[in-house]
Amino acid sequence: MGPITEHHLLIFLVQFALLLGACKVAGYLLNKIKQPAITGEILVGLLLGPAVLGKYFPRIESIFFPHDTIQIAMLGTVAWFGNLFLLMETGLEINFTKIWQNRGNTVKLSFADLIIPILLTWLPMSLLPPRYMVDPNQHILFGLFIAAIMTISALPVAIRGMREMNVLKSDVGFLTISALTMNDLVGWVVFTIILGLLAHGGIELSYVARLILETLLFAVISLTLLRRIVDRSITTMHNKLGRETGYKITFMVILGMIMGAMTLRIGIHSLFGFFIAGIVVGEAKHISEKDRHVISRMVHSIFVPIFFARIGLEINILDNFDPLLVLIIVVLGIAARYIAAFIGAKWSGQDRVNSHTIAICHTPGGEMHIVIAMLGYELGVLTETVFVSIVAASILSTIIFGPWLSFAMRKISKNRVDIDFDPESVLLDVVAEARHDVVLRLAELAHENTKLPTDSIYQEIMKREELMSTATGNGVAIPHARLAGIRRPLLFIAKPLAPVDWDSPDGYPVDLVFLVITPADVPKTQLIVMQCLAGSLRNFGLAAKLRSSLDEDTIFKHISQSIASPETCQVIS
Numbered sequence: 001m002g003p004i005t006e007h008h009l010l011i012f013l014v015q016f017a018l019l020l021g022a023c024k025v026a027g028y029l030l031n032k033i034k035q036p037a038i039t040g041e042i043l044v045g046l047l048l049g050p051a052v053l054g055k056y057f058p059r060i061e062s063i064f065f066p067h068d069t070i071q072i073a074m075l076g077t078v079a080w081f082g083n084l085f086l087l088m089e090t091g092l093e094i095n096f097t098k099i100w101q102n103r104g105n106t107v108k109l110s111f112a113d114l115i116i117p118i119l120l121t122w123l124p125m126s127l128l129p130p131r132y133m134v135d136p137n138q139h140i141l142f143g144l145f146i147a148a149i150m151t152i153s154a155l156p157v158a159i160r161g162m163r164e165m166n167v168l169k170s171d172v173g174f175l176t177i178s179a180l181t182m183n184d185l186v187g188w189v190v191f192t193i194i195l196g197l198l199a200h201g202g203i204e205l206s207y208v209a210r211l212i213l214e215t216l217l218f219a220v221i222s223l224t225l226l227r228r229i230v231d232r233s234i235t236t237m238h239n240k241l242g243r244e245t246g247y248k249i250t251f252m253v254i255l256g257m258i259m260g261a262m263t264l265r266i267g268i269h270s271l272f273g274f275f276i277a278g279i280v281v282g283e284a285k286h287i288s289e290k291d292r293h294v295i296s297r298m299v300h301s302i303f304v305p306i307f308f309a310r311i312g313l314e315i316n317i318l319d320n321f322d323p324l325l326v327l328i329i330v331v332l333g334i335a336a337r338y339i340a341a342f343i344g345a346k347w348s349g350q351d352r353v354n355s356h357t358i359a360i361c362h363t364p365g366g367e368m369h370i371v372i373a374m375l376g377y378e379l380g381v382l383t384e385t386v387f388v389s390i391v392a393a394s395i396l397s398t399i400i401f402g403p404w405l406s407f408a409m410r411k412i413s414k415n416r417v418d419i420d421f422d423p424e425s426v427l428l429d430v431v432a433e434a435r436h437d438v439v440l441r442l443a444e445l446a447h448e449n450t451k452l453p454t455d456s457i458y459q460e461i462m463k464r465e466e467l468m469s470t471a472t473g474n475g476v477a478i479p480h481a482r483l484a485g486i487r488r489p490l491l492f493i494a495k496p497l498a499p500v501d502w503d504s505p506d507g508y509p510v511d512l513v514f515l516v517i518t519p520a521d522v523p524k525t526q527l528i529v530m531q532c533l534a535g536s537l538r539n540f541g542l543a544a545k546l547r548s549s550l551d552e553d554t555i556f557k558h559i560s561q562s563i564a565s566p567e568t569c570q571v572i573s
Contacts, residue, residue: 004070012074015064016306019044023305034164036157036398038367041305042391045312051319065313075310082307083371084274085299088256090155090184090368091278092292096223099178099467105348109179112344113362114151114186117336122147124332132325132386145194145376149390150333151340152187154366155180157398162361164402165409166534169470169478170526172354176361177468179344184368185279189215191372192263192272195379214266222259222276223283230255231284238286248291249298252281269375289469290507308370311391320388329393334400337362353412353524360408364401365394409531417528418572421491421559423552425449429497435510436462438500439479442492442515450486450517457481461515471504476543478533480516482526489529490517491571493555495546512546532569536562 026040046052054061065071099106126143130136158180162168168177192215193208234248241247256277263273281287311317341362345355373390376382382390427445432438443458450457460481464470471477492515499509514533518526536542542562549555560571 008070019309023309034402039395041308045309046317049312050316079307079310082303085303087271087275088278089296089299091275092282094181094279106178108348109344110182112340113183116340117151118147120336121150121332149372150336152368153180153362154364157364157366158361161405166531170530174468176358188275192268195269227280227283230280234284234286289503289505317388320384322385325389326392329389330396334363334397351523360405364398366398369394418570419489419491421571423556425492426552426555427494430494432496432500435500435502438494438513442494445492469503471502473504473506475511477502477510478514482518482520484520486519532563
């Protein structure tokens, strides 16, 4: 391989601009119809790669995407950064400490998520015809690799779907996110071990034992000792340099590079190092939701589209498309993940309605399926046909997820709920320095209505807040609690005298707080009330009306008119 010339740089810049621009346009159009941008990014690669442009306009393809080793390596490097940063960003969304504090139900759900899909899919995948395998003699490892992929659900897709259905901040949303997060962590440990075995070429007990020990040791040291060191470093950075996000991003990228190099050195994939680096940084107390949002935008705006578009540039997707295999993987994967999550949710004490909702949120495959399949393909574990089938199955499962969840939420909403709310349930000009001050005033107001102890109400609300902020963005927060001893849902509203920091996803302080209290013995009620409230805030301009309201009676009128629905919710005083 010779030096990089100006011509190489010219072609690379044109490639980058063409791919990035086309991916953004395709992603924008697909988002308009509630479909994931990843579908458009892969479609761009398909159209500009050998499947379409190379087949019908080979000269044009050779100009923009020449089969030159240096040229391929330059674009491939950017694509690999997309892969690495995607795993780091995924890790950044995981707050393992908070999830572990609420591990009881989460562990039950996660255990079912990980074990049951493997039990249901390993044998069928192992019995696929030899033509689908690179080495038929390793059909056991091949089946295990595919079965392990089946356990992974798309956390970002599930979050987006639940946010659109207004259930992300509910207890069901938190349990789902917690289980999927734990799945990601445990799943990547398992995948790292499987990839190491596949790269090694077989199963040797001594090698397996060493690989497992080193992987677990790396994860444990990173999540304990290193986590504390990183937290102190970011705290020092925060105190000395201010809240500027740029320094934190630089620190995180450097840490990812170092940990990626360390994992390669001990014989496991660098993606695992970047993933753990993301978790370690995400645990730092001075990494805010705004910081996460900025990093996510950077990764998904620049690097990730190139990674997914490059799939279509490298592989002729149409020539390797096997409809039967795609159907098998789609049906088997969705069914296995749904059954596992439904059983796990029931085991963790959820009713049938919530279990169904949680199970649906576990079905999309999304980005991680494609990332892991790409690793298997580049390691020579998967054939092009199997790789393309996994990519197609992950996209189809993601496309199915949105309408399925929407249909399930509409069925739940057919049960009408009466919400107890009146002008006396409104607090104006609340003096507060932090969110706990607002919550305390609301808990005192709820005590007057329910006669339940103020401290019990306050502790229940704050316990939920400490696990995951209930701020939804745009200056709104919806703290909530399920309490025993009440007959129907209660709504309380507070308007702080000055906006309060609530660790919102958009970084803005909160000036409208809605406290939702629902009966502990009717879990689905919380979902219905939060859907009604969030839908009214989004569709009827309720937030703007409440901000301009100066008295309790006006606020009561706006709430009654906006939330009232003959089929779903009705405000009673």
